[in-house]
Amino acid sequence: xxxxxxxxxxxxxxxxxxxxxxxxxNWLFARSQGGSFLLRLDDTDLERSTAEYAAGIERDxxxxxxxxxxxxxxxxxxxxxxxxxxxxxxxxxxxxxxxTAEELSLKRKSLLGRGLPPIYDRAALRLxxxxxxxxxxxGRTPHWRFLLEHAPVEWDDLVRGPQHFHGRDLxxxxxxxxxxxxxxxxxxxxxxxxxxxxxxxxxxxxxANTAVQIQLWQALGGPVPGxxxxxxxxxxxxxxxxxxxxxxxxxxxxxxxxxxPMAINSLLAKLGTSDAIEARMSLAExxxxxxxxxxxxxxxxxxxxxxARLNARVLHATPFQAVAGRLxxxxxxxxxAVFWEAVRPNLSRLADVxxxxxxxxxxxxxxxxxxEFASAAAAHLPAEPWDDTTWSSWTGAVKSATGRKGKGLFxxxxxxxxxxxxxxxxxxxxxxxxxxxxxxxxxGRVA
Ligand SMILES: Nc1ncnc2c1ncn2[C@@H]1O[C@H](COP(=O)(O)OP(=O)(O)OP(=O)(O)O)[C@@H](O)[C@H]1O
Numbered sequence: 139x140x141x142x143x144x145x146x147x148x149x150x151x152x153x154x155x156x157x158x159x160x161x162x163x164n165w166l167f168a169r170s171q172g173g174s175f176l177l178r179l180d181d182t183d184l185e186r187s188t189a190e191y192a193a194g195i196e197r198d199x200x201x202x203x204x205x206x207x208x209x210x211x212x213x214x215x216x217x218x219x220x221x222x223x224x225x226x227x228x229x230x231x232x233x234x235x236x237x238t239a240e241e242l243s244l245k246r247k248s249l250l251g252r253g254l255p256p257i258y259d260r261a262a263l264r265l266x267x268x269x270x271x272x273x274x275x276x277g278r279t280p281h282w283r284f285l286l287e288h289a290p291v292e293w294d295d296l297v298r299g300p301q302h303f304h305g306r307d308l309x310x311x312x313x314x315x316x317x318x319x320x321x322x323x324x325x326x327x328x329x330x331x332x333x334x335x336x337x338x339x340x341x342x343x344x345x346a347n348t349a350v351q352i353q354l355w356q357a358l359g360g361p362v363p364g365x366x367x368x369x370x371x372x373x374x375x376x377x378x379x380x381x382x383x384x385x386x387x388x389x390x391x392x393x394x395x396x397x398x399p400m401a402i403n404s405l406l407a408k409l410g411t412s413d414a415i416e417a418r419m420s421l422a423e424x425x426x427x428x429x430x431x432x433x434x435x436x437x438x439x440x441x442x443x444x445x446a447r448l449n450a451r452v453l454h455a456t457p458f459q460a461v462a463g464r465l466x467x468x469x470x471x472x473x474x475a476v477f478w479e480a481v482r483p484n485l486s487r488l489a490d491v492x493x494x495x496x497x498x499x500x501x502x503x504x505x506x507x508x509x510e511f512a513s514a515a516a517a518h519l520p521a522e523p524w525d526d527t528t529w530s531s532w533t534g535a536v537k538s539a540t541g542r543k544g545k546g547l548f549x550x551x552x553x554x555x556x557x558x559x560x561x562x563x564x565x566x567x568x569x570x571x572x573x574x575x576x577x578x579x580x581x582g583r584v585a
Contacts, residue, residue, distance in 0.1 A: 141173025142336045145199075145206075146326065148180045149192035151381025152389050155440050156341070156371035158202065159406040163368060164339045165204045166407060166428040169421070176333060177206040181213045182325060186382075198388040202399045203421050210333060212325050219320040222328045222358055223313070226284065231357050232313065234280035235262035236273040258283070258309040282314035284324075284354060291349050296337070296366035296430045303349040311350045327351050331360030339366040366430055369410065369437040376439065386440060396487040398456070401449035410438030417451035446486060453485045464488060470495055480566035497556045498570040504579035505553035512554050514540050516580035522573050529565035554580050 145161040147153060153161070168175040177199065181187040192211075199206070226232045237245070246256040262283070265273075274280075286305040295301050313324040326347075330338060338348070345367050355362045372378055379385035391397040400419055407424045408415040411432040418424050458475040465473050470491055481494040496502065506512045518535040520528060533551070537543055553559060555576055561567065568576065578585030 139336060141168055141171040142176065142334050143168050143173065143339055144176040144178050144330070144333070144335050145204075146178040146180050146329075146340075147195055148183060148186070148381070149188060149195055150183060150186040151191060151384065152194055152387035153198045154379045154381060154385040154387050155391075155402070155406060156379040156385070157381065158198070158388055158402065159371050159409070160339065160341060160368060161199060161204055162202070162403060162406050162424075163366075163428075163430075163433070165421075166425050167337065167339060167366075167430060168207075169425040170428045173336070174207040175204075176208040176210060176335070178210045178329060178333075179212065180322060180326070181211055182216075182319065182322070187213075194389060198392075201392060202388070202403055208333070210329065212329065215325070215329065216320075218328050218332060219325050222324060223282075223320065226313070226357060229357060231285050232282045233263055233285060233310075234265075234270065235283055235312075236265070236270070236278045236280055237262070238278075255307065256309075257307065260310065279316045281312050281316045283310040284313050284350070284357075286310050286350060286353055291352050293348070293352065293362070293365050296339075296364060297369075297433050298342075298345075298367055298435060301345070301349075305353065308346075308350055323347060323351060324354065327354045327358060327360070330363060331355065331358055335363055337364040337366065339368070341370050342367045343370060366433070368433060369435060371409070372437055372439050374439055374441050376437075379440075386442075391445075396489050397445060397449050398452045398488070401445055401452045404448050404452070405440075405445050409440070410434050410436065415444060415448070417448045417455065419452065419455055450486045453488060454483050456482065461488065465491065468492075472499070477570055480570060481562050484560075484562045494562060494567075497558070497561065498567065501584050502557045502579070503584055504555070504557050504582060506550075506580070506582040507553065508550055509582060511540060511542065511550055512580045512582070515551060515554075516577050519573055519577055519580075524569040524573065526565050526569065529568045532568075551580075554582075 143164045145164045147157055147161075165175050167173070177196070179192050179195070181192065223232065242258075245259065249256045263285075286308055288304070288306040291303040291305060293301050311323045312321060314320055329335075348365055348367070352362055370378060373386060388402065391402060392399075401417065403421060403424060404418045405415060407418075407428065411434060413427065413432055458478040461478065465471065465478075465488075468489065468491070473491060473495065477498070481491060484494065485491060515536045518532060518539060520532055533547060536551075537547055540547075548564070549559065552561070552564060555564065555571060556567070571579075575585045
């Protein structure tokens with residue numbers, strides 16, 4: 139059977155780097171096994187889900203290159219959940235409960251106060267028909283719980299190893315709320331069964347869900363899939379991430395920080411694994427290196443500096459054709475392949491091209507500390523056309539004429555030609571600056 143996985147975010151905020159790690163791991167697992175990747179929007183929380191957030195999720199995943207083979211929306215599948223409810227009721231696995239939230243909270247507090255785990259006491263199972271009729275006459279509407287079997291629940295987690303739970307240590311989960319809406323615990327299993335999911339790969343926050351959901355899979359007759367629960371990513375301070383809090387979103391990395399998608403993919407594919415974190419230029423390379431056995435159990439931290447470092451590496455290896463369109467959008471349509479290759483080793487973010495465009499093509503204030511030396515150097519500027527051999531022949535001549543060498547030769551030239559003490563290699567930059575500007579700058583003029 140071929141592998142089928144899903145990424146199932148709720149459209150209740152912008153995807154953060156923790157969500158993306160999960161999306162990426164699902165995608166890489168699918169692609170590395172020739173399997174399929176489903177995007178499922180868990181949009182049944184009508185108060186918090188919005189069409190804008192849903193569109194944002196699709197945009198973020200596309201931008202990262204995480205394309206999906208199939209798409210589903212839980213709000214389109216409500217009839218499937220209703221059908222599953224009927225089957226569970228017919229099998230005697232759902233029972234009506236009438237406690238209010240306050241009553242349940244009191245019960246929990248009382249158990250905790252006695253040092254006991256806050257497991258639901260199944261009081262509703264002892265209600266008679268008459269009790270139920272009375273409660274409903276009082277105006278109470280039931281919520282419905284799934285009757286767990288008091289039996290062991292075990293699985294061999296692809297990340298956490300063998301997991302052991304027991305039904306008696308778990309509360310019967312609520313599957314239907316008072317207002318009749320089915321909850322994630324049920325809808326997610328119905329979808330996973332009907333959409334043929336073979337591996338559920340999600341965050342550690344779902345481990346307890348998995349324990350109860352395995353019994354639901356069995357009750358609904360679906361094959362129980364494999365599981366991998368990954369530790370949750372934290373921010374650099376160790377604090378948790380949440381869509382609701384607007385944690386480090388992919389949209390802000392893209393739109394505000396000018397980060398390359400492959401920098402994000404490279405970091406999140408390798409973070410918290412036994413592989414070194416290095417820049418990769420394609421998802422195919424990451425898929426070829428992917429192995430769930432490399433994922434560690436410790437909670438990884440997202441380090442923005444590491445991302446910045448990878449971003450620079452990715453840019454340094456990006457070919458001109460891959461950025462030509464974006465350069466045009468940024469207003470640098472005049473940049474060609476030669477210019478790009480000259481400046482890309484000095485970029486941390488794509489927008490940094492603006493500085494080198496300015497240096498090469500716009501008037502700058504030169505820094506001339508030794509006018510005599512600068513004028514001697516200017517006198518040796520060769521005739522155009524210039525290419526990447528011009529710098530070495532010119533500085534060779536300046537060296538012979540002035541007796542200067544090393545830093546004493548190169549730094550005054552760099553300061554005069556660029557107004558800066560750092561930047562792209564001058565052998566590449568000089569032909570872009572051109573003779574006229576070079577001559578004027580060596581004379582100390584703004585040019
Ligand atoms: N910090 C995190 N690190 C890694 N994975 C995470 C993190 N937070 C959520 N996930 C995973 O992302 C996937 C999508 O989950 P979900 O949409 O519930 O995200 P969420 O950020 O927890 O949302 P919300 O803040 O709205 O509850 C799930 O597999 C979940 O386990």
